[in-house]
Amino acid sequence: MRHFATLLLAAAAIVLPAAAQEISYSNSQPLTLPRDTFFGMAAGVATDSKGHVFVYTRNGDPTITLGGSRAFAHGGSSLYEFDANGKYIRQIGKLAYGFLAAQQVRVDNSDHIWVVDRYSSMVMKLDPQGRVVMLLGRKPESVDVPSAPDTGRGTPPGSGQQSDLFQSPADVAWDSRGNIFVADGIGNARIAKFTPDGVFVKSWGSRGMSDSQFQTAHGVAVDAGGNVYVADRGNKRIQVFDNDGNFKSSITTGGDPEAICISPGAHQYLYSSNSNPQDDLDKGGEIYKLELSGTVVGKFGQAGKGPKDFGSVNAIDCRNPNALYVAEAGNWRVTKVDLH
């Protein structure tokens, strides 16, 4: 069946001149959790300078408390650290207030761990020991049960605001000077820029299809020149902006991107996952390797549940451009992908 699909793709290549070359790859799952601990929806994966691997996953139940003046949500997601061989080291942030629904984890140049939580609408900067250094956004105080139009207690966090509060943020990235770029892109549809100290600078974008508009700003990455790449899921493009948010170009060769990553080093590559929706395993799912210009280097993988398939990739770590880590939201696993 696989071969048949490949044949079809090969046939398509004849009529589609831009069809990407297949990159040969092998998959493995080196991360081992303690007994009776499992990944749930694998939202984020990132490596630090020592090769340690961090995974942020939705693997518990966010709990809503009864019997209060309001209803309060607690817990539900876990952040795990593994060594370079995949051996489990520890859980981080087990009792942290902002850990509710995992969305992303990233590690910056100084090995600080940045945790993006969709339900608490927070971006949390932790030091390498896991202690809180800086917090962006604020967890909503309470949940409304049942859901009802709001009439007097304010709106969901960051809703419609062009400020320092978020509504279901998706990703975070930094330029070489440490400026922070938050893809506040699921509830809102914008990029927010902060100074390294967390002072809000500006924000750009709104929901739509024009340049500088996003359907979902689902991922963000910054190249060595400070340009900002935004995965515009839904509009099938990666938009490129300068450091101040001025639109430069759109890359349309990376599929409909759900996760993007720019590798470090002298020659940077842009990875883009054309992730399949969790309710559709019959198309998409491949990951593209691109030049920063958008020129396709190649692609690999496809939607599915097998060992060499990808199930709704939500994060790519590309610190090593030929040894990626991929978090699969649909397959509840983190895969190491070696490109040959």
Add this chain to the structure above:
Amino acid sequence: MRHYLAATAAVALLFSTSSAWPQVTATAGATAPELAYEAVPNFFQAPPGDYMGELQGVASNSKGHVFAFFRGPQTRLWEFGPDGKFIKEIGKGFYGFQFAHSVRVDRHDNIWTVDEGTNVVTKFDPTGTKVLMVVGHRPSQAEGPFATPKGPNPPDKKYTLCRPTDVAWDQQDNIFISDGYCNNRVVKYSPEGKFLAQNGTEKVGKGDNEYNLPHGLQVDHQGNVYVADRGNARYVVLDNNLKWKTAYTQYGSAWSDCISEGPHQYLFMTNSNPNGNGPGTWARTGQIYKAELDGTVIGKFGHAGKMAPGWQVVHMMDCRNPNQIIVGEIESWRMQKFVLKGSK
């Protein structure tokens, strides 16, 4: 039917801080001298691997122990030694802890917590092992989950608190409670917890004897009550029988106050700056003011900022020693210690 809906409906997150409470610049800030101060970095340390959450309450006892009441995954109360080292957790899983708002220590070293999730004010003994009194009562779980209330507040009742915010006592141990987010009043109870008087009602207002979110309060040695009327950006002064005396309007957004101990008492007030305000507000709000009890400004110190020693929403201060201020911050999950060095 409502409860059935409640059990099955999708939930939506609600947010209730800043947009309803626009940031107000303190007019006193223009002339108040800057007070020299020093931050003591990382003075309070959480146990390894554990986390403080939104730091709502901070208070010290007569022995210099410091209590932190915060919103983690559960609401928690921690005790630290005078050296900043963690000693113990108090009331883990306690029925009166759900959404922290304040902790204060009375002149007998009893520890009082104010919880706006359970609507309960709890008096613990100085060791935190016995509950001596509960003021207010917790909504019943048997009713199912409650929607976040909409529309007008229900009528106030003598013994029902509605998202209370703070507690204080006079020298006769009468109890004063600011109540709160869904009442707009100050209540006085006897030392035994019997209702004595109130000022304000459930209704929001901005005139004399009215409040728009009484968010904190303190009582001086003469028995006067100082209320942080946050939504009206003023600190209200009442006499011991809760009769209106005056209001200080020059200190900006009135988040909370603290009155120091000793023969000469000082009044500290914080013009806190939450997320959601425009970038410019960081430059002109966020500091703490020191004043005489009559409202005369002495000086100001500190600034807004996400990185220590800046402040991301000072929610409460401890000022037992007026030259040593301990600050609890909501949005940075932090408790910081500062030494005031006097006028620059």
